[in-house]
Amino acid sequence: MAVKVLIVEDNPVARGFLARVVRESFSDTMTITEAGDLEAARHHVQLAGGGDGLHGADPFKLIFVDLELPDGNGLDLLSALRHYPATKIVTTLYSDDDHLFPALQCGADGYLLKEDRFEVLVEELQKIVRGQPPLSPAIARRLLLHFRAGAADGASAAAAGLTAASGPVSRPVPLEALPEHERLTPRETEVLTYLSKGFTIKEIASLMGIKWFTVNDHIKSIYRKLDVSSRAEAAVLATKHGLV
Incomplete structure (x- = not known):
């Protein structure tokens, strides 16, 4: 079957x-x-x-x-x-x-x-x-780091005399708006939108009517401006910034 x-x-x-x-x-x-x-x-x-x-x-x-x-x-x-x-x-x-x-x-x-x-x-x-x-x-690496950090936080809390009930509190770091000169161009925003939807470089090139290496250049610029190293990081950060 x-x-x-x-x-x-x-x-x-x-x-x-x-x-x-x-x-x-x-x-x-x-x-x-x-x-x-x-x-x-x-x-x-x-x-x-x-x-x-x-x-x-x-x-x-x-x-x-x-x-x-x-x-x-x-x-x-x-x-x-x-x-x-x-x-x-x-x-x-x-x-x-x-x-x-x-x-x-x-x-x-x-x-x-x-x-x-x-x-x-x-x-x-x-x-x-x-x-x-x-x-x-x-x-897998993120999960490992998370639990290692949790263990370290727990040890620090115990050393400081905190009760188990209180536990460590993590606070999100607020994101600042991108500087004017680091904002994505309309073309870069379009590329990022396609990246976020899972399209490959060649597919994006076909959709936008440009060469694949031009798409690759846009991606490099996007990664540099957003200070990321993968499309997943770029998509998450761009969403939080309201760029896409």
């Missing part, structure tokens, strides 16, 4: 990319269902046994969920599927704590960044067979 997979992703290019990753990752026959929004995803889940995967139905075994969808947040779907008998994996551009930890709290079994190379994503998905959670390398 084929393994049923559900990919919830509004970008058709990203959906196709993830479908290729899935087929490359497993030797089993895969039946892949695609949903471009939450409504379609809920419809497919209902056909496959509902939110609890009712006995006797043929539920999905693997579900990929993007966090930002046209009709809502992927976290809502994860919460509704908390008891669904499937491995649920977030596939997103966001690598920050504000997206990562809520996703894990809502029942995500893995967290992958769509910007990772094809080979990296395949390697991470293959961990499922070994009973390991699929985590992008950047996410």
Whole structure:
């Protein structure tokens, strides 16, 4: 019997990319269902046994969920599927704590960044067979640093005589507006918008009617102005600044 997979992703290019990753990752026959929004995803889940995967139905075994969808947040779907008998994996551009930890709290079994190379994503998905959670390398490092920092904060609090109930309090650092000379040009903003939606450099070049190396130059300028090193970081920071 084929393994049923559900990919919830509004970008058709990203959906196709993830479908290729899935087929490359497993030797089993895969039946892949695609949903471009939450409504379609809920419809497919209902056909496959509902939110609890009712006995006797043929539920999905693997579900990929993007966090930002046209009709809502992927976290809502994860919460509704908390008891669904499937491995649920977030596939997103966001690598920050504000997206990562809520996703894990809502029942995500893995967290992958769509910007990772094809080979990296395949390697991470293959961990499922070994009973390991699929985590992008950047996410695994972030989790490790988070818990190391938490342990260090706890030790400092104990040394200062703080009670366990009070605990360390982390405060977000406010973002300042970009200086005038560091603001993105209209072209750079357009490139960043496409990057945030998961398009490749060649696809962006085709959409904008420019050469791929010109897109690459724009990306380098975007990274420099935003002081980031990946499209995920750029997308998150640009959203917080209201640039896209």
